Each structure stands twice: as C-alpha cells, then as structure tokens.
Amino acid sequence: xxxxxxxxxxxxxxxxxxxxxxxxxxxxxxxxxxxxxxxxxxxxxxxxxxxxxxxxxxxxxxxxxxxxxxxxxxxxxxxxxxxxxxxxxxxxxxxxxxxxxxxxxxxxxxxxxxxxxxxxxxxxxxxxxxxxxxxxxxxxxxxxxxxxxxxxxxxxxxxxxxxxxxxxxxxxxxxxxxxxxxxxxxxxxxxxxxxxxxxxxxxxxxxxxxxxxxxxxxxxxxxxxxxxxxxxxxxxxxxxxxxxxxxxxxxxxxxxxxxxxxxxxxxxxxxxxxxxxxxxxxxxxxxxxxxxxxxxxxxxxxxxxxxxxxxxxxxxxxxxxxxxxxxxxxxxxxxxxxxxxxxxxxxxxxxxxxxxxxxxxxxxxxxxxxxxxxxxxxxxxxxxxxxxxxxxxxxxxxxxxxxxxxxxxxxxxxxxxxxxxxxxxxxxxxxxxxxxxxxxxxxxxxxxxxxxxxxxxxxxxxxxxxxx
Numbered sequence: 001x002x003x004x005x006x007x008x009x010x011x012x013x014x015x016x017x018x019x020x021x022x023x024x025x026x027x028x029x030x031x032x033x034x035x036x037x038x039x040x041x042x043x044x045x046x047x048x049x050x051x052x053x054x055x056x057x058x059x060x061x062x063x064x065x066x067x068x069x070x071x072x073x074x075x076x077x078x079x080x081x082x083x084x085x086x087x088x089x090x091x092x093x094x095x096x097x098x099x100x101x102x103x104x105x106x107x108x109x110x111x112x113x114x115x116x117x118x119x120x121x122x123x124x125x126x127x128x129x130x131x132x133x134x135x136x137x138x139x140x141x142x143x144x145x146x147x148x149x150x151x152x153x154x155x156x157x158x159x160x161x162x163x164x165x166x167x168x169x170x171x172x173x174x175x176x177x178x179x180x181x182x183x184x185x186x187x188x189x190x191x192x193x194x195x196x197x198x199x200x201x202x203x204x205x206x207x208x209x210x211x212x213x214x215x216x217x218x219x220x221x222x223x224x225x226x227x228x229x230x231x232x233x234x235x236x237x238x239x240x241x242x243x244x245x246x247x248x249x250x251x252x253x254x255x256x257x258x259x260x261x262x263x264x265x266x267x268x269x270x271x272x273x274x275x276x277x278x279x280x281x282x283x284x285x286x287x288x289x290x291x292x293x294x295x296x297x298x299x300x301x302x303x304x305x306x307x308x309x310x311x312x313x314x315x316x317x318x319x320x321x322x323x324x325x326x327x328x329x330x331x332x333x334x335x336x337x338x339x340x341x342x343x344x345x346x347x348x349x350x351x352x353x354x355x356x357x358x359x360x361x362x363x364x365x366x367x368x369x370x371x372x373x374x375x376x377x378x379x380x381x382x383x384x385x386x387x388x389x390x391x392x393x394x395x396x397x398x399x400x401x402x403x404x405x406x407x408x409x410x411x412x413x414x415x416x417x418x419x420x421x422x423x424x425x426x427x428x429x430x431x432x433x434x435x436x437x438x439x440x441x442x443x444x445x446x447x448x449x450x451x452x453x454x455x456x457x458x459x460x461x462x463x464x465x466x467x468x
Contacts, residue, residue: 008178010037012089013165015157016099017062019050021402023105024420029054029069030062031078032154033085034162041162044085045155047072062152075106083107086116090185092161094137096120097204098403115200117185121161127180128168140164186228188235193249202228202253206399208265209253211244219247221269223262227253256418257399257406260451264408264415267443280442281321282311282384285376291369293376295339297321305440306387306412313382314442332378335361338371385449387412394425394460395451407460413445414438426462 013034020026027050035042047064049072059065075082082103093099096118107114125135132143137160141148146163150156168177187199193214207227211219211234224230231253235245254265280300285293297318298311305311315321322341329339335358336342337350352358361371392411398404407425409416416438419425451457 008181010035010089011165012036012086012091013158013161014091014093014099014103015154015161016093016102017058017064017152017154018102019052019054019058021098022420023101023404026050026102027052028075028102028106029058029064030154031082032156032158033082034155034158035085035089036162037089043155043159045158046078048078049074063150064153076110079107079110079112083112083114086114089116090181091116091118092121092165093118094121094157094161095401096122098401101203101205101403113201115197117187117200118204119181119185120204121164123184124168124180125164127184128172128177186232188232188237189240190235191240191245191248194251198251199232202231203255204228205255205404206258206262207253207255208262208269209251210269211248212250212252213247214249216250218269218273219244221266223259223266225259225262227255255404257397257404260395260397260408260447260457261406261418263447264418264444267441267447268415271441271443277316279317280305280440281315281318282313283321283325283379283382284308285310285312285379289368291367291372293372295325295375295379300440304412305384306414306445308384309386311384312379314384314445328378328382330357332374333357333359334375334378335359335366335371337362338368339375384445388452389459389461392416392462394422394462395448396458396460409462410448413440413448415441415444415448422460425460 013036015032016028017030018026018028028048029050030045030047032045033043035044047069049069051074054064054066054069086103091100097120100118104114121140122135125132125140129135137157138151140146141151141160144164144167146160146167148156148160190196190198204226205228206223206225208221208223209227209231210221213219222230231251233239234242234248239245252269254261254268256262256265278299278301281297282300282305283295284298284303286296287293295312305314313321313324315324325339326336326341328334329336329341329352334352335350336352338361342351348362349360350358350362353360353362359366359371361368392409395408395410397406397408405420407419407422409419409425409428417428419428452459
C-alpha cells in the first residue's frame with residue numbers, strides 16, 4: 001500500500017517503560033519512538049535514568065534494573081531531542097493517556113509545556129472492531145499475528161503499534177480508519193476568540209472545567225469523567241452557534257483521580273462567583289427547662305458548624321430557615337408558639353392550634369416533654385453531622401488505572417487542598433493551615449459527608465500541628 005495511504009499526517013508511535021503507574025511519583029526508565037512520515041520510517045529509543053531505584057516487580061516485567069539505567073541520560077538531558085521528535089506529529093500509543101500523561105508530567109518538571117494531539121490504539125481498536133471484547137496489547141498481538149521481539153520493552157512495543165496500524169489498513173479501507181481516527185482525536189474548529197492550542201491541552205481524564213466570558217464572568221462549571229470529550233462536544237458544528245460557544249473566551253480545568261475531586265473542583269469553580277454568605281444559619285435546640293426544648297437560629301459566623309453537635313438544617317438566610325421550620329411544624333402538628341413562630345399571648349392558642357394543626361401544647365393539652373420529643377423526632381433527619389475525627393484527615397482517591405492518586409486534606413468539613421502523595425499530605429499539615437481559618441461551606445460539607453458515608457474512601461488521620 002502506498003505510504004500516503006497509511007499516513008494522512010506525520011505520526012509517531014510511542015511506548016514508555018516506567019517505575020510504576022502513578023504520574024506524581026513514578027518516572028520514565030525507557031522510551032521508544034517510531035516516526036512515520038513522507039520520508040519513511042525511523043526508530044529511536046533510549047534508557048532513561050529516573051534518579052531512583054527500580055523495583056523488583058518492574059525489573060521482572062521489563063528486564064530493566066537499577067544498574068542498567070545508572071549511566072543512562074536523564075529525561076532532562078533527552079528532553080530537547082524528544083520534544084523535537086514529537087513536534088508536529090500525531091502521538092499514538094496503547095492507552096495513550098498513560099504515555100502522553102507521563103511525558104507531559106516529565107516535561108512539566110522542566111518547566112516545558114508539552115502539547116500535541118494524541119490517539120489511543122485501545123480506543124481505535126474498539127471503534128474499528130466492536131465485535132471483540134478485549135483490546136489489550138497482548139490480545140491484539142495474538143489476534144493479528146504480530147511478531148514481538150521483546151514484550152514490555154519500549155521500542156519493541158512501539159513496533160507492535162506500527163505493525164498493527166499497517167495490519168488494520170490491510171483489513172479496512174483507509175478512509176474508514178482515517179475517519180475513525182479523526183472522530184477519536186476530535187479536533188473541532190474552536191471559536192476565533194479561543195486559543196486553538198486548547199485542543200491539544202485538554203486532558204482525557206476525570207475532573208472539572210469552567211467556561212468564562214469576555215469579562216471573566218463564569219458561564220458554566222461542570223464535572224466530567226472525560227474533560228476533553230465533554231468540552232470539545234460544546235464546540236461541534238451543531239453547537240458552534242449557541243450562546244455558550246459564542247460567549248466563551250477562556251476555559252480552565254482541573255484533573256482529578258475521581259468523582260470526589262471532580263465535585264470539589266466543580267464547587268471551587270462555582271464559588272468564585274458566589275458572594276460570601278454571612279447569613280448562613282441553622283436551627284439549634286436549646287433546653288429552657290426540664291423537658292422543654294425549643295429551636296433558636298444560629299449563624300455560621302458566630303458558631304463553628306463543623307464541630308457543633310446539635311444543629312439541624314442549613315439555610316442561606318433567616319427567611320428560608322423560618323419557612324422550613326413552618327413546613328416541619330405543619331407536617332408534624334407542632335406548636336407555633338413553642339417554636340417561636342407567630343405571636344400569641346400566654347395562655348392563648350397559637351395560630352396552628354386554631355387551624356387544627358397543633359396538638360395543643362400552647363393551651364396545656366400536650367405536655368412540653370411530649371412536644372419536645374416529637375420536635376426532636378421531626379428534626380432528626382435534618383441533623384448536621386459534627387466532624388467525626390480528632391483532627392484533620394486525608395481522603396485518598398485513586399483512578400481506576402492506578403495512574404493518579406489524590407490526597408484531599410480536610411478539617412472540620414473544610415477543604416484545605418489536594419496533594420498527590422502521602423509525604424506532601426503531612427508536609428501540608430505541618431504548615432499549620434487548618435479548618436478554623438476557612439468559612440464553613442455547605443456544598444463541601446455535603447460532598448464530604450456523602451463520600452464518607454459510602455465507606456469507599458480511605459481516611460488517613462493526620463497528627464495535629466504541634467503549635468495548634
């Protein structure tokens with residue numbers, strides 16, 4: 001087949017071997033590249049000194065040990081050459097998020113922004129051959145009879161991808177394959193006011209994104225399991241003339257390991273456009289006498305909602321709180337006067353009793369202790385949960401591939417930030433930052449409470465700062 005039919009644009013097939021699968025902590029130990037363009041096919045590979053020991057597991061998998069890479073060049077030394085080879089080419093890898101992500105992280109350590117479109121051959125195989133269930137590299141090697149010299153060595157696995165590319169062109173019309181590639185890579189024409197390089201930067205990862213207008217106003221904040229896919233879908237031909245597409249001048253995003261981080265960043269994006277709510281309030285039960293409990297309104301600016309154990313409901317203002325209490329009173333036939341709702345002289349019936357929605361506490365027909373018990377029962381489902389730990393904790397969240405781990409630092413339901421390894425988690429706490437200096441955020445409270453209730457998030461207690 002003529003080369004032009006195989007390469008609609010310059011291509012580079014890539015495979016990496018690394019010390020592990022975590023972007024934040026692991027490093028590249030070998031890189032293999034195959035460049036394909038109108039000038040032919042060229043191969044290049046190199047071991048890379050990761051400046052750390054290689055585990056026995058990785059050595060058993062790849063055959064690469066610490067001694068082999070000790071005299072190899074570092075990524076910093078190879079970076080100019082690698083960047084030159086990648087520039088202007090479609091980056092192709094099996095599970096491209098892994099290889100592309102590792103390269104991006106290594107370049108970022110050097111202060112270099114690595115940009116470029118990428119194509120995942122796992123996704124390509126699924127699209128081209130949906131009748132098959134498995135699309136891992138070993139399965140594809142067997143399915144298409146591809147020869148492999150050294151499996152789990154970078155250049156050998158890059159050759160496998162180039163061989164698969166050629167094999168698929170033999171099985172399918174080139175137009176079909178190239179159209180499928182275009183669909184996966186997704187390069188819609190962005191509105192003129194947006195930087196066109198955004199297409200290459202958007203990550204195929206979970207997280208949250210925000211769209212801003214010309215004056216910096218927030219137009220939309222969303223979480224997503226695939227930021228790239230969801231954002232680019234907003235600018236397809238069919239949606240190009242929508243108000244959102246026309247008015248978007250800037251896009252920001254935050255990658256995360258999973259849904260908890262995505263929700264936190266979505267809330268963080270949204271909070272930048274919200275005014276501080278000094279009127280945030282809740283009902284607190286106070287005992288006036290033996291068996292006589294009544295609600296009174298307290299505000300977050302006067303009381304730490306994160307640690308108080310007798311609060312019920314979260315309301316943005318006094319009016320909403322009173323409205324909610326009235327609904328509870330009506331539903332449970334509670335006394336308006338006992339709840340402080342409406343005016344009535346001592347000994348007179350309250351408005352609710354006159355409307356036959358009060359059992360008569362106001363006129364002595366129901367004992368105060370009975371009314372208090374019913375009030376507590378009615379409020380129970382609205383009870384705020386006090387912070388259940390002795391101090392701050394880290395909530396560990398990993399993605400399904402084990403490539404990214406987030407440690408969310410939380411204290412008294414306040415979100416303090418996210419780091420990517422346990423050492424940084426404790427270092428962050430040693431800085432002395434704690435929840436006392438941060439306003440109680442109802443949205444974050446609900447987010448953390450929901451995820452802790454699932455029991456699927458690992459909780460790491462953090463010793464309090466010695467000066468606190």
